[in-house]
Amino acid sequence: MIARRLATELHSALAESPAVALLGPRQVGKTTLALEVAQTRPAVYLDLESEADRAKLAEPELYLAERADKLVILDEIQRTPQLFQSLRGLIDAGRRQGLGKGRFLVLGSASMDLLRQSSESLAGRIRYLELAPLDAAEVGHKQLDALWLRGGFPQSLLAASDAASLRWRVDFIRTYLERDIPQLGPRIPAETLRRLWTMLAHQQGGLLNAAALARALAVDGKTVASYLDLLVDLLLVRRLPPWHGNVRKRLVKAPKVYVRDSGLVHALLGITDREALLAHPVAGGSWEGTAIESLIAAAPRGTEAYFFRTSAGAEIDLLLQLPGRAAPWAVEFKRSIAPKIERGFHAACETVAPERRWVVYGGTERFSIAAGVEAIALDDLCAELAAP
Incomplete structure (x- = not known):
């Protein structure tokens, strides 16, 4: 394994923000880095290219609310951009309950739709990080x-x-x-x-x-x-x-x-x-x-x-x-x-x-x-x- 410089910044972002978007081209190592983070805390990983994992989110508010004490990793979020609206409500509800940081880590291939949806729905609630190829x-x-x-x-x-x-x-x-x-x-x-x-x-x-x-x-x-x-x-x-x-x-x-x-x-x-x-x-x-x-x-x-x-x-x-x-x-x-x-x-x-x-x-x-x-x-x- 080659250590990624962004790992330290990713941990810091999760400690400061309720949601973090890790963006980058496919196959650049986003999932690997996210799973390394998951080993350091209670976490749930969902691959939204998997039909089985998408089915778990048929009622996203209910499923995600039941896992409010865990970091939820949503991979390939651009496949289900409608989730951003649900995340907004869950983040706001969590803040009122003292669950303000490190709730969601969303991974995406930086599509225009991903950026548009998240900027509209999660303004002030999300931090963007870019994972580039190895340098x-x-x-x-x-x-x-x-x-x-x-x-x-x-x-x-x-x-x-x-x-x-x-x-x-x-x-x-x-x-x-x-x-x-x-x-x-x-x-x-x-x-x-x-x-x-x-x-x-x-x-x-x-x-x-x-x-x-x-x-x-x-x-x-x-x-x-x-x-x-x-x-x-x-x-x-x-x-x-x-x-x-x-x-x-x-x-x-x-x-x-x-x-x-x-x-x-x-x-x-x-x-x-x-x-x-x-x-x-x-x-x-x-x-x-x-x-x-x-x-x-x-x-x-x-x-x-x-x-x-x-x-x-x-x-x-x-x-x-x-x-x-x-x-x-x-x-x-x-x-x-x-x-x-x-x-x-x-x-x-x-x-x-x-x-x-x-x-x-x-x-x-x-x-x-x-x-x-x-x-x-x-x-x-x-x-x-x-x-x-």
């Missing part, structure tokens, strides 16, 4: 190459071989497209969504050009936007917005787009092993995406992430605005073990005036690469961000 800080430096190639889904990362890992990811993509997404409601042709997902993988870390994607898919711009919104809501794709500081520069306004898990990028593109990855044009963007996801996951709650680019070529790959800090941290990504900084990074830093400047590279040592700029390993910068 660099969680796996450690020795497994960074495997994390980059296979991605952070536990069954993919820990597979017996690269071939077995790839088979798992291919099956995961097919199941998502043909089964999971249709269950969430949107009627989107699986092949069209696969083509969009694959195009995004080819352009990993590129600026979003919705018009070009629409032309390639033979659909209109609004349709592409809705498809992309769905992939973002399912935590499968990240739109990284441009920094919007008040500077006298012509800033790029389109967001960058990343498929959030590098293993899915490689599966969509048919990349089978490390040698094939190193020879592929997507290698740089794929490694950058892995690093960005790891750093955002390790950053304190409330951190905002951006990139910076001007029409003149000044660029910072990642800006992290940490809560309570006046200026952001600037991060540049260089996969080589002998990193060099381009002039555009220095020019961008003169404009943004970041508090800290980092170059994340492929080595393990930490050293000064220029005045005010440190080269650092990815897992070490994750540790810097996570430090109190």
